[in-house]
Amino acid sequence: MANSTYIKRVSINGWVMLILLTLLLLISLLTVFKAPTYHLWLLAIAASEFPLIFSGITGLLLIACIWLQKYQLICIIIGFLALGFFLSPVVRAYTVAAAVKxxxxxxxxxxxxxxxxxxxxxxxxxxxxxxxxxxxxxxxxxxxxxxxxxxxxxxxxxxxxxxxxxxxxxxxxxxxxxxxxxxxxxxxxxxxxxxxxxxxxxxxxxxxxxxxxxxxxxxxxxxxxxxxxxxxxxxxxxxxxxxxxxxxxxxxxxxxxxxxxxxxxxxxxxxxxxxxxxxxxxxxxxxxxxxxxxxxxxxxxxxxxxxxxxxxxxxxxxxxxxxxxxxxxxxxxxxxxxxxxxxxxxxxxxxxxxxxxxxxxxxxxxxxxxxxxxxxxxxxxxxxxxxxxxx
Structure with a gap:
């Protein structure tokens, strides 16, 4: 009975993790694509100009994925995609900086x-x-x-x-x-x-x-x-x-x-x-x-x-x-x-x-x-x- 409860809790956490990482991936896309609404434009400023905050949150969730038994692979894939997008302004900033001088x-x-x-x-x-x-x-x-x-x-x-x-x-x-x-x-x-x-x-x-x-x-x-x-x-x-x-x-x-x-x-x-x-x-x-x-x-x-x-x-x-x-x-x-x-x-x-x-x-x-x-x-x-x- 206790083991069944544990498996159910892990399954629920897997769903929660999947939802959270999917939301972060959608937010991270604002660093690449134009915001379609006013409030998403405000979020785009935060995502592209405070990249360490969003990257840090994504990284912590990726670490937590180690303990998942369900949806682990898809969560890791989504998490790394989001992390890549969140860090992309940093990479592109170095590219611009290399030429600006x-x-x-x-x-x-x-x-x-x-x-x-x-x-x-x-x-x-x-x-x-x-x-x-x-x-x-x-x-x-x-x-x-x-x-x-x-x-x-x-x-x-x-x-x-x-x-x-x-x-x-x-x-x-x-x-x-x-x-x-x-x-x-x-x-x-x-x-x-x-x-x-x-x-x-x-x-x-x-x-x-x-x-x-x-x-x-x-x-x-x-x-x-x-x-x-x-x-x-x-x-x-x-x-x-x-x-x-x-x-x-x-x-x-x-x-x-x-x-x-x-x-x-x-x-x-x-x-x-x-x-x-x-x-x-x-x-x-x-x-x-x-x-x-x-x-x-x-x-x-x-x-x-x-x-x-x-x-x-x-x-x-x-x-x-x-x-x-x-x-x-x-x-x-x-x-x-x-x-x-x-x-x-x-x-x-x-x-x-x-x-x-x-x-x-x-x-x-x-x-x-x-x-x-x-x-x-x-x-x-x-x-x-x-x-x-x-x-």
């Missing part, structure tokens, strides 16, 4: 990847996956537009003297988000000797384009007026934007001709609003047409000229500032074709630029600054700022 040097000149005379820092390290985020740098919130009550979070450089300033424009479909979004990179750059001003701007649908562009102009003006007390080198600004904020940053950089602006960094932004409207995202992930209509005030058919004037790609010319674009192939909110098209246009006009393509990554991959996408993007961001601001 050479390609970046080719784009910006030999030695462009060297920071402070140190050429030893790798673009990606497996051991850094275990590391927690860098120590936070204390910021202060400043009002940069009294009329609109707009604020920015100012992270002072941790080196003395006048330093370059990075202006960060947050994402959020032009209708949400704020200056506190993904602050780890702000602290990292401040620790490396750059001031960072992460700005808030007026949001849709209450405020529509081009008001956000005006807000960026106001931020520039405020930082210039107060450059003395903030210790800013007004000849060395860089714009950085994520997603919708990248569209604003690119458009500002390409159309506003800001004095002292040395470059712009585009994290997975919509560079071609006309093309983007014609090829919307999967509605189960995001209704991208509705998002654009709230921001621009109507459909493309109703106001094609406004979509055209909101497309950064249309303003590229031979005088365009150096550009860094970073995009994941599995992005389901903003297609990587935006960055690919921008890359081609910049090349046509001979603009110095670099496009970091991350084959496994989805939208928001830089949520974990020490993940595969976070490490590689931070590596090229720091080097891009260094090379454009040192002249």
């Amino acid at each position: 050479t390609e970046f040097n080719s784009a910006f000149g030999q030695g462009s990847t060297i920071i402070k005379g140190d050429n030893s820092q790798p673009a990606f390290s497996f051991f850094k996956l275990f590391k927690h985020s860098s120590k936070s740098v204390a910021y202060k919130t400043l009002v940069y537009d009294d009329a609109e009550k707009l604020t920015l979070d100012y992270y002072p450089a941790q080196f003395g003297g006048k330093r370059p300033c990075i202006i960060v424009v947050h994402g959020g479909s032009w209708s949400s988000g704020d200056s506190r979004q993904l602050p780890e990179l702000n602290s990292y750059l401040a620790a490396e000797g750059y001031h960072v001003a992460s700005i808030n701007y007026r949001l849709a649908p209450q405020y529509q384009a081009p008001l956000a562009l005006d807000d960026v102009n106001q931020a520039f003006a405020y930082l210039r007026r107060n450059a003395g007390q903030l210790h800013i080198d007004i000849n060395n600004f860089v714009l950085l934007g994520r997603s919708a904020g990248a569209q604003i940053a690119l458009l500002s950089a390409y159309s506003q001709h800001q004095h002292g602006l040395k470059g712009v960094i585009n994290f997975y932004g919509p560079a071609d609003m006309v093309w983007g409207y014609s090829k919307p995202a999967n509605k189960l992930v995001m209704d991208s047409r509705a998002v654009m209509e709230r921001y621009l005030g109507g459909t493309y058919n109703a106001m094609p000229d406004k979509y055209f004037k909101s497309s950064p790609i249309e303003f590229v010319n031979q005088h365009t500032v150096p550009t860094l674009s970073i995009h994941g192939d599995n992005d389901v909110l903003v297609s990587p074709i935006h960055s690919q098209k921008l890359d081609v246009k910049l090349q046509q006009y001979g603009v110095k630029h670099f496009y970091l393509n991350l084959p496994w990554a989805t939208h928001g991959f830089d949520y974990n600054i020490n993940g595969p996408g976070g490490q590689l993007s931070t590596y090229v961001v720091e080097r891009f700022i260094n090379v454009v601001c040192r002249h």
